[in-house]
Amino acid sequence: MSDLLGVYQPGTTFLHRMPAGVKLTAMAVISVVVVAYRSPATSGVLVAVVLALLAVARVRLRLLARTLRGLLMVMALLTAWQAWQQGWAHAFAVVGALVGLVLLATVLTVTTSVDELLDTLTRALGPFRRLGVDPALVALAFSLMIRAIPTTLEIGRETRQAAQARGLDRNLRALLTPMVIRSVAHARATGDALHARGIADD
Amino acid sequence: MSRIELQEASVRATTGQGEVQILAPTTLTLTEQRVALIGPNGSGKSTLARLVNGLVGAATGRVVVDGLDVAKQGREVRRRVAFVFTDPSAQLVMPTVVEDVALSLRHTHRDREERTAAALRVLEGYGLEQLAERSVHSLSGGQRQLLAIAGVLATDPEVLVADEPTTLLDLVNTRRIAELLFGLRQQLLLVTHDLDLALRCERALLVEHGRVVADGAPAEVVEHYRASAW
Numbered sequence: 001m002s003d004l005l006g007v008y009q010p011g012t013t014f015l016h017r018m019p020a021g022v023k024l025t026a027m028a029v030i031s032v033v034v035v036a037y038r039s040p041a042t043s044g045v046l047v048a049v050v051l052a053l054l055a056v057a058r059v060r061l062r063l064l065a066r067t068l069r070g071l072l073m074v075m076a077l078l079t080a081w082q083a084w085q086q087g088w089a090h091a092f093a094v095v096g097a098l099v100g101l102v103l104l105a106t107v108l109t110v111t112t113s114v115d116e117l118l119d120t121l122t123r124a125l126g127p128f129r130r131l132g133v134d135p136a137l138v139a140l141a142f143s144l145m146i147r148a149i150p151t152t153l154e155i156g157r158e159t160r161q162a163a164q165a166r167g168l169d170r171n172l173r174a175l176l177t178p179m180v181i182r183s184v185a186h187a188r189a190t191g192d193a194l195h196a197r198g199i200a201d202d
Numbered sequence: 203m204s205r206i207e208l209q210e211a212s213v214r215a216t217t218g219q220g221e222v223q224i225l226a227p228t229t230l231t232l233t234e235q236r237v238a239l240i241g242p243n244g245s246g247k248s249t250l251a252r253l254v255n256g257l258v259g260a261a262t263g264r265v266v267v268d269g270l271d272v273a274k275q276g277r278e279v280r281r282r283v284a285f286v287f288t289d290p291s292a293q294l295v296m297p298t299v300v301e302d303v304a305l306s307l308r309h310t311h312r313d314r315e316e317r318t319a320a321a322l323r324v325l326e327g328y329g330l331e332q333l334a335e336r337s338v339h340s341l342s343g344g345q346r347q348l349l350a351i352a353g354v355l356a357t358d359p360e361v362l363v364a365d366e367p368t369t370l371l372d373l374v375n376t377r378r379i380a381e382l383l384f385g386l387r388q389q390l391l392l393v394t395h396d397l398d399l400a401l402r403c404e405r406a407l408l409v410e411h412g413r414v415v416a417d418g419a420p421a422e423v424v425e426h427y428r429a430s431a432w
Contacts, residue, residue, distance in 0.1 A: 008298055010335055115301050119314055136308075147295055150339050189292035192257055196285035197293075197306060197354060198277065 008113045015057045015111040020120040023108050030104060034097045040089050043096025050103045057111050067106055071099060114143045140199065144190065155182045204282065204360045204389045206232040206254055210263030213249050224249050226413045227263055236390045238400035238420060240427055241409035250409060251363050251393045255283040267361065281309075284359040284388075288366040290343075290350035299341070299349055300325060300334040306356040321356070328352040328382075344375030351382065363391045368399070397424050 010016070015023070034046050054064060075095055082091035118139045125135035159179040160169065168174035213225040225246045239247040252258040253265045256276040265272040272279045287293050296302040303321035311317035325331045328348055333341065341349065347367060355362065364383060368376040380399055383390055392399060400406050406423035408416035408430075416426040 008301075008335070113301060114297050115304050115314055115318065118308075143297075144295055147297055150337075151291070154339075186292055189287070189289070190295060193285075193287060193293040194295065196255060196257055196280065196287075198280035198309075198357075199305065 009058075009060070009063075009110050010113075011058060011111065013057050013111070015053065015107065018111075020112045020116045021124065023112060024117075024120065027104055027108055031101055034101065038093050038097060040093045040096070043093045043100060046100035046104075047096050050100050050107065053107045054103060057107055059106065059110050063106070063110070064103075067102065068099075071102060075099065109146070114146060118143055140194075148187075151186060152183055155179055155186065158182075203233055203235060204268050205266075206361065206389075206391070207266040208250075208253065208263065209266065211253055211260040211265050212262045213246075213253065213258055214261040224412055225253075228414055229263075230407070230414065230417065232389075232391065232405070234389075234404040236384065236392065236403040236405075238403040238406040238423075239391065239393045239409060240395070240397065240400050240406060240423070242431070245409045246412040247393050247407075247409040248365050249412075250407075250414075251365055251391055252285075254361070254363050254391060255280050255285050257285065281357065282359055283361040283363060284354035284357070285363045286347070286350050286354055286365065286367050288369050290346040293350045293353070294338040294346060297337055297339075298334070299330060299336050299338060302338055302349060303353050303356050306353050310357065324352055324356045342375075344371055344378060347371060347375070347379055348382070351379070355386070355388070359388060361389045361391065362386060363393075365393045366395065367392075368394070368396055397427070400424055 030046070034042055075098070078098065079091045079095050082094050118136075121139035121142055122135040125133060125138055129135060156179055159175060159182065162178065163169045163171065163174045166174070208228050208230050210227040210229055211225070212223065212227040214221050215224050216222075228250065239251055241247045249258055253260060253272070254267065256265075256272045256279060259273060267279050267283055270279050270282070294302050296305050300318060300321050303324050304317045307317050307320050307324075311320050322331060322334060325334055328351075330345070330349060330352060333345065333349075338346065338349065347370075351362075351364075351367070362383070367383070368379050371379060376396070380396075380402075383392065384402060390403075392403065394400055401420045401424055403420050405418065406416075406420040407414050408423050408427050410430070415430075416423045
């Protein structure tokens with residue numbers, strides 16, 4: 001659960017060698033197409049293609065299982081709701097698209113180092129510099145967002161355990177209040193750390 | 203050795219009860235290789251340390267490092283003064299070990315391959331090369347602190363400010379980090395509750411209630427602290 005989208009696995013497959021910009025663009029185009037033309041057939045093709053890509057990228061089965069396990073609850077609830085509301089075909093289309101896109105994102109993160117993504121985003125955002133956008137800062141924010149996912153999940157897990165230890169695991173306030181406070185505190189500490197490392201100076 | 207000067211530098215904060223003084227106007231010059239900052243929780247010692255690289259701004263007075271005014275030349279000062287925190291988790295901002303060190307090197311190595319190679323060399327220097335591709339999330343507390351220190355020292359600063367870097371660590375890791383810190387060529391400003399570490403420094407400052415109440419040889423300052431605590 002701690003690395004829902006996986007972390008970079010060095011390799012020499014053609015997906016590893018493909019420029020990050022091409023992968024990002026392909027992912028954006030595929031996401032738009034899958035959402036715009038949502039159907040059981042589109043989702044089926046997406047899942048099949050993504051499974052093939054995962055095999056080509058030699059993604060470890062353990063990581064794949066972990067990613068799917070992280071999605072299990074959402075998938076189960078969404079499938080039940082969609083099947084009840086609009087039938088099984090629609091449920092397959094929606095949940096298939098969701099799973100396919102998360103796995104597609106996993107292909108990207110497993111075959112592309114964040115450092116390479118930073119470089120690509122910084123280059124891509126270069127033209128916006130004249131509008132006052134700092135490409136390096138936007139790219140850094142992107143990488144911090146990826147890093148924040150496991151950290152927030154960890155804070156959530158610790159908060160839940162702390163509430164359980166006090167017999168307050170059904171008290172929403174006891175769960176949410178410390179989680180929000182700790183998340184904000186962590187964000188501030190990260191800001192301090194970036195400041196201290198002089199990274200936000202450029 | 204660097205020269206760190208606080209000239210009547212004070213820190214204030216606004217709370218629900220109005221403005222509170224965190225650090226009284228303080229004047230001192232630090233030129234020793236290793237300086238310990240000791241004192242009770244909430245005494246203001248971390249605030250004093252944070253003044254040195256501009257993490258906290260002085261409400262009055264000035265802080266100067268090697269002739270550079272922290273308030274006016276913050277970028278230059280931060281390139282000279284590195285900082286490590288008690289909890290390294292917040293400091294490690296990239297997904298993998300090698301990428302986190304590489305982040306520090308973006309100023310100096312524009313080419314990604316060169317940067318990665320340089321980051322790997324840094325990791326090798328700290329015995330962390332086996333962990334290069336590991337997620338920072340999967341590291342132990344000691345490994346995280348070691349990586350945090352490697353990350354900030356990768357740019358070869360002149361001063362390292364360490365804010366209770368061993369507080370969250372077990373005995374073995376405390377010793378490992380201490381040996382690393384005391385073997386550095388950099389000037390070290392060490393905020394610590396570990397009085398054994400304070401005794402190994404050349405100078406110690408005792409901070410209580412936002413004031414430096416003792417300043418001098420570590421043995422005397424630690425004795426003063428022990429006497430006031432009991």
